[in-house]
Amino acid sequence: MNRRRRIYEGKAKILYEGPEPGTLIQHFKDDATAFNNEKHEVVDGKGVLNNRISEYIFNNLNNMGIPTHFIRRLNMREQLIRQVEIIPIEVVVRNVAAGSLCKRLGLEEGTQLPRSIIEFYYKNDELGDPLVSEEHITAFGWAAPPELDDIMALAIRINDFLSGLFMSVGIRLVDFKIELGRQIEGDMMRIVLADEISPDSCRLWDTTTNDKMDKDRFRQNMGGMVEAYQEVARRLGILIDND
Numbered sequence: 001m002n003r004r005r006r007i008y009e010g011k012a013k014i015l016y017e018g019p020e021p022g023t024l025i026q027h028f029k030d031d032a033t034a035f036n037n038e039k040h041e042v043v044d045g046k047g048v049l050n051n052r053i054s055e056y057i058f059n060n061l062n063n064m065g066i067p068t069h070f071i072r073r074l075n076m077r078e079q080l081i082r083q084v085e086i087i088p089i090e091v092v093v094r095n096v097a098a099g100s101l102c103k104r105l106g107l108e109e110g111t112q113l114p115r116s117i118i119e120f121y122y123k124n125d126e127l128g129d130p131l132v133s134e135e136h137i138t139a140f141g142w143a144a145p146p147e148l149d150d151i152m153a154l155a156i157r158i159n160d161f162l163s164g165l166f167m168s169v170g171i172r173l174v175d176f177k178i179e180l181g182r183q184i185e186g187d188m189m190r191i192v193l194a195d196e197i198s199p200d201s202c203r204l205w206d207t208t209t210n211d212k213m214d215k216d217r218f219r220q221n222m223g224g225m226v227e228a229y230q231e232v233a234r235r236l237g238i239l240i241d242n243d
């Protein structure tokens, strides 16, 4: 693994050069970070769980015709992905009020939103990923207007699919974050889902107890983070074997 060229190291993942041109290897670390890296811990087993949960979700999305960067899982911590040009925007979809939305608008956590809300954040660690509008995105050229239309359509389809998937196993999808990239094939360009979808990037509450089954357990020092992620995997029917 170490002989592979490292392309990028983020807070929770490393990207290595892939076996073929146009591919990368996405490696899931055990590192948990919050509040723009102010809180950092190594949580044993988290990377393995996120690799498996994200694989499960991306495979389902691929099968539904939602384009993603995911090709296949390689081992416990790594997956083969298509290299894409990352759009510097984090897209958050919210169904229930929580997190920064509550802080910003003074809403009570758990308030059902009148409809799903899409928000955009500019990916910039130094600025703390500020909230931006569609106007900022198109004016500064981070994405073109038709790309933004595709991004919003993808975000809505992903929300519909994920809400149903989690609801069927007794989990409420409160909100989640996605990242998108441009996949260039010859003279064709399309927007694809990139990065990961896991309990690190979603808020997931048990539908009967409202127990948090996501990274808020780490952010709010609640403990039991790995156990909660394991429970999400178990309910989705994901078997964690040691391959």
Ligand code: C5P
Pocket (backbone or CB within 6 Å): 090, 092, 098, 099, 100, 101, 129, 175, 176, 177, 200, 201, 202, 203, 215
């Ligand atoms: O903190 P906030 O309420 O804005 O987060 C909304 C959703 O986006 C949460 O599910 C959170 O886990 C996710 N998120 C993320 N990465 C970030 C910011 C938020 O995965 N950098």
